[in-house]
Amino acid sequence: MQIGIVGLGRMGGNIGRRLMRAGHTCVVYDHAPQATEALASEGATGARDLGDLVAKLDAPRVVWLMLPAGKITEDTLNDLHKILGADDVIIDGGNTFYKDDIRRAGQLREQGIHYVDVGTSGGVWGLTRGYCMMIGGDEAVVKRIDPILATLAPGRGDIPETPGREGRDPRVENGYMHCGPVGSGHFVKMVHNGIEYGLMQAYAEGFHILRHKESKDLAEDERYSLDLADVAEVWRRGSVVSSWLLDLTAGALATDGTLERFSTEVADSGEGRWTIEAAIEEAVPAQVLSAALYTRFRSRDAESFPERMLSAMRFGFGGHHEFPVK
Amino acid sequence: MQIGIVGLGRMGGNIGRRLMRAGHTCVVYDHAPQATEALASEGATGARDLGDLVAKLDAPRVVWLMLPAGKITEDTLNDLHKILGADDVIIDGGNTFYKDDIRRAGQLREQGIHYVDVGTSGGVWGLTRGYCMMIGGDEAVVKRIDPILATLAPGRGDIPETPGREGRDPRVENGYMHCGPVGSGHFVKMVHNGIEYGLMQAYAEGFHILRHKESKDLAEDERYSLDLADVAEVWRRGSVVSSWLLDLTAGALATDGTLERFSTEVADSGEGRWTIEAAIEEAVPAQVLSAALYTRFRSRDAESFPERMLSAMRFGFGGHHEFPVK
Amino acid sequence: MQIGIVGLGRMGGNIGRRLMRAGHTCVVYDHAPQATEALASEGATGARDLGDLVAKLDAPRVVWLMLPAGKITEDTLNDLHKILGADDVIIDGGNTFYKDDIRRAGQLREQGIHYVDVGTSGGVWGLTRGYCMMIGGDEAVVKRIDPILATLAPGRGDIPETPGREGRDPRVENGYMHCGPVGSGHFVKMVHNGIEYGLMQAYAEGFHILRHKESKDLAEDERYSLDLADVAEVWRRGSVVSSWLLDLTAGALATDGTLERFSTEVADSGEGRWTIEAAIEEAVPAQVLSAALYTRFRSRDAESFPERMLSAMRFGFGGHHEFPVK
């Protein structure tokens, strides 16, 4: 089927490529002309601006936005709002906060424009392997864009079937899920990323314990110098902690056992923070997911004010300070 | 090669079976005669007691213990200590605390008896799929028992190779690793289980946030009734959080979306606790692994004393209590 | 000076009383007529509604709101907005979210109405002991209402002076602080409550460890039956952990060592949650304050879904479940 794609970065460009390889027709636009031209040279129809993109699509249109969450997505939506018509569909495939989806969909609905949010996981691996997608919106609209979704999804592959799924929605086993009303796709993707933080932190703590086992502070016969690359690799085989994140860890350690080329400052994105806020709104304890987020905050704190406070208090009750005990 | 196996529970029995299927010779003993007989009927040589087992093995002997950690393993080792001879090998394949390994190996070394600790992961899946093994001991001894280890391990299978591992120990990619001196096998297995707790808790918190998204306490247009079985399933396909634990979760949810048949009280084993103690000994922060352990402690606390204390304090400063403010 | 008070619950009523005892003039209103009458019988001028209250005050007026945060405060502000005039002052003494303060103050400023937010700590003890107050707003306006604030504050009392405070704002040592622009008073009060959660949880965990020291699971010569009431009491004398919360704890334990009359379900208020959200906005790790909040969430969770998930996974890899290992 025909689709417009706005935003041709690593994700958006590869989405276009995967769709075209399967025979879909893509009209594409990026604010950087060379990105538009690059995809045009691979078979897409390039557009010079949003108006041109809309003009080149047959009504009712389908436009997939693959832009950084926040102002750019918001501005583009506002522009499209003015030039799209009834029964057109906007798909937001970026990392949008789900409450923004709900608000926007309500505004667009007044003009009869449909809105679908698609939480998309897969990174650059997606081009060849497909994208895991979590989708929010009206079922009729999600059905309408099914040819697109089915192409982008990984498909069943050789992953073992889960017993007991007979009679359930087969889309899910192909790697895409209609989660519920607008916003629910990005909500599920948000929690996915929150879990990702927790899993990563669990591995990081465990490997830290393994690494420090050679510490000079320990009794000599209780010290081990463990080969962390080998530990990660052996756990990939039949152990309970095998996972894709472990595969990546094994890969990183294989060529650099101390990971010295990697940053000690760890970024965090909106999803990790929103997950904790959602937990708090729901009164759900999220100890592990919070701890994972806080470790990243801590990694970027050069000032260490709270640690200074602890030192100040210790100094105080150690008695060097002129303050009377009660 | 020939091996003695002591302890024929689910793990020990299957280890014997996997070895015999590959042509190894097993002399087996369990304190329950029917367990011994069962394996004998499958081709093993049954022994009536430890002495009989030792008598039926050719020197230098190899004896694999697959017993519950603690007193039973300790007693069996003490008994074997008296009847084994120089150059014999004892393998402890159970979940022993690594400091006990170090102590025991030192005692056995005085008689020239070798000790190897093998942390074994794989559960009942191990019979068909093989066991992921983490091994501590002298390299010469570990080499001697390599035929056994190579048979028990999962092998390379169809797991994608990790780039950059050229020239590294090939045993690791077959699913077993010689980690270092005595105790290091159980130490690595211990941390493996600690990580396992953290991973499990990350998923549990994330799915809790998904589930409570239908809470009546939330604004009506921000509520979603999410199908958790489908979420777990879709994440198995190309998402960053795919793992074997997620596979298991998808399986459990597929047939029971509310998990009502599962216990609200969660047990913990020694490894989870020892991992935190190791972290503290090493002065390594283990926020996520601790939180995962504490959640299990909390799940079994029917008294809720600390919560009562919080209520008592709230009552106090709410002013109902006859206690003067400073 | 003259002041209007809206909301005559435990806090609002006592604020009026403390002001009248110091010679201030109070015009009071509560939506429950008997509450208005009660305070009128103690010397206040009762008002039948907001309009009557405004009419009975001399311009420029000062009106103190002491209402539950949220809709009631919002509605009352909207009503007052219409009937107050330029240079009048509204004080919100409740537990309002500081971002609501900022928004409201902006709206009121258009009519020249001033807005001051006062975070008020002290509970029912405040009548006799005074209220610790954290204040946000324009300095000129805060100065104007200083007679009110100085009366409500605890004063210097017999609390030892902090060395090094010479030349600093003397209001602070009298128990009230002008923190900064609008919202900053409630912001500081919010963090105060966040810290309060953390302190309470630290005591609760410590006393839990003391209490369980008599557990039958421990070695017999390592068990102690500790008198928790005595422990709390002795720590009030010269120890590092002495505090007002400890005083309250000692009081509660003195008459009920098991705290059986207190609830196992612990409520939380907006401030605890907003504190974590502020930490996340600022990218500040708040491990202890979050853990304290989550303990309260957990205390009210009867369903235990995440624990069931852990059990389901354990069941899965224990091998009872028909799901193939990778």
Add this chain to the structure above:
Amino acid sequence: MQIGIVGLGRMGGNIGRRLMRAGHTCVVYDHAPQATEALASEGATGARDLGDLVAKLDAPRVVWLMLPAGKITEDTLNDLHKILGADDVIIDGGNTFYKDDIRRAGQLREQGIHYVDVGTSGGVWGLTRGYCMMIGGDEAVVKRIDPILATLAPGRGDIPETPGREGRDPRVENGYMHCGPVGSGHFVKMVHNGIEYGLMQAYAEGFHILRHKESKDLAEDERYSLDLADVAEVWRRGSVVSSWLLDLTAGALATDGTLERFSTEVADSGEGRWTIEAAIEEAVPAQVLSAALYTRFRSRDAESFPERMLSAMRFGFGGHHEFPVK
């Protein structure tokens, strides 16, 4: 009464002084002769070694050890073991691990020597204000040394009485408590220090949130530059979070609002670690106390290996790494 004191550092010396001022007789010894002479010049009888100290005491003797926990205390106990006699009393006033108390008391009991453990809080403030003491041992022995304990304790002072304590052990309100059998004094002191860590961390996190409220990353009208010294001071007056630790914090901030002169690396002592180990032994969740300990560990970690692991994984799934997705 007469007492021997071994170890005349800041704590031991002041204990001697406080006892002598109340008319007790002290025979003192420190391995540094000048420390012994210093106290002798203030009225004590100096001893040149342990044997001399024992010789100068009347049987049955009472010897108070005030030494660093660990090897020095252990060695001194072993030496005293040989030269003390039946019915003599050894008091360990240091920060000994309570399980060491239990072991040592058992060894000394064979010679009829009594052992009392005293957890002592108060630092250098103790000389003038008295020491809060938590005591383990046989009641008859604790009674025997009561004159010493009563002198060292802070006494009732002007701290408000706790209602409901009528008929309870009056020693407690004088600041010393007989907690139970040997080891229980140090156990209670250990948990005291664990709680102390948690309280300190709660304040540190809260003040961190206050301080970062001026961050340029926040919306301009939501930024506040708060005077932290004033906040700490105002909270000392009638607020729920008032405590001695807050008094110390107010003192530190009053002269140095950024705390730049204090270390960013925070030490931890045995008690904090042992408290977590006790919690784990008892299966008691200790989320806040652990988080406080881990913050200190983290403050001293210059390598940041776990953060590098997180970066490596992020790099991996961002797709720059040659590792195939499943």
